[in-house]
Amino acid sequence: MTKETVPFYQKPILLIVLAGIFWFAMLGYRDLIDPDEGRYAEVAREMLSTGDWVTPRLNGYKFFDKPPLQYWGAAISMAILGETNTAARLWCAGTGFLGALWMGFVAYRLYGKPAAHYTFLILVSSFLYFGIGHANVLDMGVSVFLSVAVGAFALAQAERNTASKGQRWMLISWAGLAAAILSKGLIGIVFPGAAIVFYSLWQRDWALWKNLFIIKGLSLFLLLVLPWFILVSQANDQFLHFFFIHEHFERFTSTVHNRDQPWWYFTVVLSIGFLPWITNIISAIFKPEFSWKVTNKGEFEASRLFWVYAVFIFLFFSRSHSQLVPYIVPVFPFLAILAGEKLAKHQQSLRTIISTALLAVIVAVVAWKIVGSAKPNTPLAIFLEFRPWLIAASISLALASAIAFYYRQKQPIAFTIIAMGTLLAFNLGASGYQSHTSIRSGQNMAIAIQSYTHNKDIPIYSVNNFNYSLIYYLNRTITLVGYTGNMEFGIGREVKGWIASEVEFMPTWLSSTNAIAVMSQKTYQSWLDRNIPMKIIYQDPRRYAVTRN
Numbered sequence: 001m002t003k004e005t006v007p008f009y010q011k012p013i014l015l016i017v018l019a020g021i022f023w024f025a026m027l028g029y030r031d032l033i034d035p036d037e038g039r040y041a042e043v044a045r046e047m048l049s050t051g052d053w054v055t056p057r058l059n060g061y062k063f064f065d066k067p068p069l070q071y072w073g074a075a076i077s078m079a080i081l082g083e084t085n086t087a088a089r090l091w092c093a094g095t096g097f098l099g100a101l102w103m104g105f106v107a108y109r110l111y112g113k114p115a116a117h118y119t120f121l122i123l124v125s126s127f128l129y130f131g132i133g134h135a136n137v138l139d140m141g142v143s144v145f146l147s148v149a150v151g152a153f154a155l156a157q158a159e160r161n162t163a164s165k166g167q168r169w170m171l172i173s174w175a176g177l178a179a180a181i182l183s184k185g186l187i188g189i190v191f192p193g194a195a196i197v198f199y200s201l202w203q204r205d206w207a208l209w210k211n212l213f214i215i216k217g218l219s220l221f222l223l224l225v226l227p228w229f230i231l232v233s234q235a236n237d238q239f240l241h242f243f244f245i246h247e248h249f250e251r252f253t254s255t256v257h258n259r260d261q262p263w264w265y266f267t268v269v270l271s272i273g274f275l276p277w278i279t280n281i282i283s284a285i286f287k288p289e290f291s292w293k294v295t296n297k298g299e300f301e302a303s304r305l306f307w308v309y310a311v312f313i314f315l316f317f318s319r320s321h322s323q324l325v326p327y328i329v330p331v332f333p334f335l336a337i338l339a340g341e342k343l344a345k346h347q348q349s350l351r352t353i354i355s356t357a358l359l360a361v362i363v364a365v366v367a368w369k370i371v372g373s374a375k376p377n378t379p380l381a382i383f384l385e386f387r388p389w390l391i392a393a394s395i396s397l398a399l400a401s402a403i404a405f406y407y408r409q410k411q412p413i414a415f416t417i418i419a420m421g422t423l424l425a426f427n428l429g430a431s432g433y434q435s436h437t438s439i440r441s442g443q444n445m446a447i448a449i450q451s452y453t454h455n456k457d458i459p460i461y462s463v464n465n466f467n468y469s470l471i472y473y474l475n476r477t478i479t480l481v482g483y484t485g486n487m488e489f490g491i492g493r494e495v496k497g498w499i500a501s502e503v504e505f506m507p508t509w510l511s512s513t514n515a516i517a518v519m520s521q522k523t524y525q526s527w528l529d530r531n532i533p534m535k536i537i538y539q540d541p542r543r544y545a546v547t548r549n
Contacts, residue, residue, distance in 0.1 A: 012117070015416065016101065019124050022423035023097050027134060028086030030434045031441040031469070037136040038442060038469025039486065041088035044074035045472055054231045058468075060477040060497055061490025062236060064243050068228060069182035070141050083475065092140045096133030099144030100124040103333045104340075106151040110158060110302050111341045117412055119340030121419040122280065128273025128325070129332045130426045139326035142184035147333040149176030149192050150309055154302040160211040167213055174217035178224035185243070191316075191330065195309035203304055204297040242489055261323040266314060269325050273332070276356040276397070276422055277339065280348055284338035285310075289345065303341060306334040349408045349415070353401050356418050360397035363425070367391045377521065377541045382435045389432020393425035400425075439542050442470030448538035449474065449516060449545055459512070463502060463519040467543070470518065478518070481505040506532075512548045519544055 032038050039058060046057045047068075056063045056071055073091035081087040104120030123129055132140045152173035156166030180188025200208060233239050274281045290303045310331040317327050342348075367390035374380040400421020404414040438444055445467065449460070460478040462470075466485055471478055481499045484491050491498050499505045502523075509515065510533070517534070519527070524544040527534060534546035 015117075015120075018420060019100075019120075019423065020097060022420065022427060023124065023130075023133070024093060026427050026431045027089050027093050028084055029431050030085065031437040031443040032085060032088055032136060032472060033437065033440045034442065034467055034469050035486075037088065038467065038472055040070065040136050040138065041074065042468055042472040044071045044078060044088070045083055045475070046477075047071050048075040048078050049475075054228065055235055058487055058490070059466075059471055059480070061487045061494060063487065063490055064232075064236070064239055065486060066138055066184055067182045069179060070138055073141075074136070083472070088136045088472070089134060092136055093133050095144040096129065096140045097124065099140075099147055099333060100129075102144070102151060103147055103337050106155060107337050107340050109155055111337075111344055114412065115337075115340040115344035117340075118343040118415060119337045121415055122277045122339055123333060123336040125419040125422040125426070126273060126277055126332060126336070127275045127426065128269070128329065130423070131273075131430070132326050132329050134430055135326075137326055138184050139329045142180050142188060143330040143333065145176050145180035145183055146188065146191060146330050147176075149173045149180060149188075150195065150305070150334070152176060153192070153196070154300075154305060157208050157211060157300040158302060160207065160300065165211060165213075167216075170211070170213045170217055171220055174213075174221045175224060178221045181225055182228065191309070191313055194316075195305065195312050198312060199305045199308045202308065203294055203299075203301055205300055207298060208300065238489075238493060263318055265323055266318050266328050269328050270314070270331070273325075273328065274335070276359045276418065277336075277352060279351040279355050280339040280343060281335050283348065284335060284342050287342075288338055289341050303338060306338055310334045310338075343411070343415070347411055349404070349411045352418060353404050353408060353414065356397055356404065356422065357401040360394050360401060363390055363397060363429070364394040367394060378436075378439060379541050382438065385435035386432045389428050389435075393428040393432075396421050396425040396428060439540055442467040443473050444540065445518065445538050445543065445545055446470055446473030452516070452537045452547065453514075458514055458516060460516045460518065461499075461505065461509070463505065463517050464523050465518075465520050465543075467518065481517075509548065515548045517546050517548075519546070 032041055043056050043058050043063055046060070047053055050057065053068070053072065053075075056066075056068055070091050073095075074088055077087040077090040078084075081090070100120050100123040103123055104116040107119040108116035132143075150173075152169045156169035156173060159166035159169065177189050177192065182188075196208070200206065270281075271278055285307075288303055288307055290301055290307070313331050314328065317323060367387050370383045370387060370390065371380060374383055400418050403421075404417045407414045407417065456476055460474070460476075461481050462478050462483065463481045464483055466480060466483050477497065479497045479499065480487070480491075482501045482505070484498075499508070509517065516537070521542055521544065524539075524546070527546075533548065535549065536544060537547050538545035
């Protein structure tokens with residue numbers, strides 16, 4: 001009797017290991033991209049180097065844009081792995097992968113093993129979820145902790161009629177809320193709270209309000225959240241107004257950050273971000289497994305809660321005045337689980353295979369046409385270096401869709417093949433983007449500066465602009481000239497290492513015997529036209545580093 005080959009969906013450990021290899025393999029290959037990756041890596045580096053784990057700093061200035069949880073995680077990674085690209089991104093990648101596993105677990109508990117299989121695959125291999133998981137930005141961490149809070153809440157309510165009443169899950173939910181707030185602020189409680197309110201009104205589910213374990217849960221929540229807020233407020237009397245008013249109320253109700261986009265912006269982001277699974281997601285949104293008309297009033301309906309949560313966040317950001325691509329990531333875990341639930345009951349292999357094949361064609365066309373994007377400050381060589389990676393990604397997608405078509409009658413196997421081929425393709429594309437780091441990262445400039453001098457006491461000035469990743473790779477702070485950016489709050493309260501304008505700076509430069517200035521191509525040309533003494537030690541199409549002698 002021959003032994004049957006067991007497909008991956010019956011061996012979840014093998015699936016997880018394989019997906020993990022694809023997920024983490026190239027994490028440190030790309031240099032950090034400015035501004036976000038460099039900024040958040042540098043805050044963590046300074047936290048580690050100064051030993052001040054309460055007050056975040058950027059280039060030496062107090063930096064209260066966001067809470068510290070990701071900085072703590074990244075700083076710990078740097079303490080273990082060194083100040084590397086991998087260490088800077090490990091918190092985001094680690095939380096992202098664990099978040100996909102968590103949503104698979106939630107799907108398993110609520111809907112069964114097939115739904116868990118599809119949920120994990122869709123989430124871990126969606127374009128935007130993968131991309132944000134491999135970028136050092138704050139949105140992946142908060143998305144995952146929100147998914148912990150809402151997912152654990154659903155598990156608790158599903159057990160509310162049992163002897164335990166779901167207490168352990170509700171406490172995990174409260175802890176998830178605390179971690180979400182420590183990741184990115186008040187959205188950590190606003191999003192789940194609003195979703196629960198709207199869900200209970202729609203479902204007429206009043207019993208959930210009696211099953212929140214408020215005393216124990218709120219105590220745990222405050223125990224986790226309050227210590228840092230108390231300590232940072234005591235150390236910085238300006239913190240509360242800036243953090244709660246400027247970074248929350250003004251950010252979303254005004255155009256103070258110039259991030260306003262058209263009303264359809266996040267529809268496009270979501271459509272592209274869920275490739276190659278977008279057809280499955282659309283089906284789950286418009287034809288979910290629950291009935292639009294409530295027929296089981298008072299009973300807990302997890303799928304309705306997940307749908308309300310995702311739609312609320314989508315509408316919130318679509319109507320806000322601060323819109324950036326990563327903001328929509330919190331909806332991904334719950335649209336993935338809705339799609340996973342649906343796929344466990346229905347065959348949708350062919351539409352997914354077709355969308356994967358179309359994505360392969362699109363990537364191939366982009367690879368062919370990409371050289372047309374070359375400009376003086378983005379030279380042709382960058383795109384020629386990027387092109388082979390995109391071609392390889394296109395081939396991976398095409399092969400995955402072809403093999404999946406062969407197994408189209410066995411949907412779990414077909415979807416596993418698509419997910420693995422997509423993960424490989426995304427890795428190839430992301431690694432190929434290393435070609436752009438010559439103009440979007442400070443790594444090469446830092447190498448040139450460090451090779452010029454090993455004396456860390458030599459003053460370095462950044463004139464009229466700032467490369468956040470440069471100071472991360474230099475392992476030091478530098479003096480700003482005519483620039484504030486995200487450091488405006490800190491500079492306004494600690495005017496050190498800052499020169500207000502190029503005019504004020506020029507006597508310092510002219511009297512220096514050994515100094516370095518970093519500037520844009522425009523500023524360099526201005527200095528050249530005015531015969532200001534300098535010698536180039538680094539240049540790329542956008543930036544220059546010059547020395548005084």
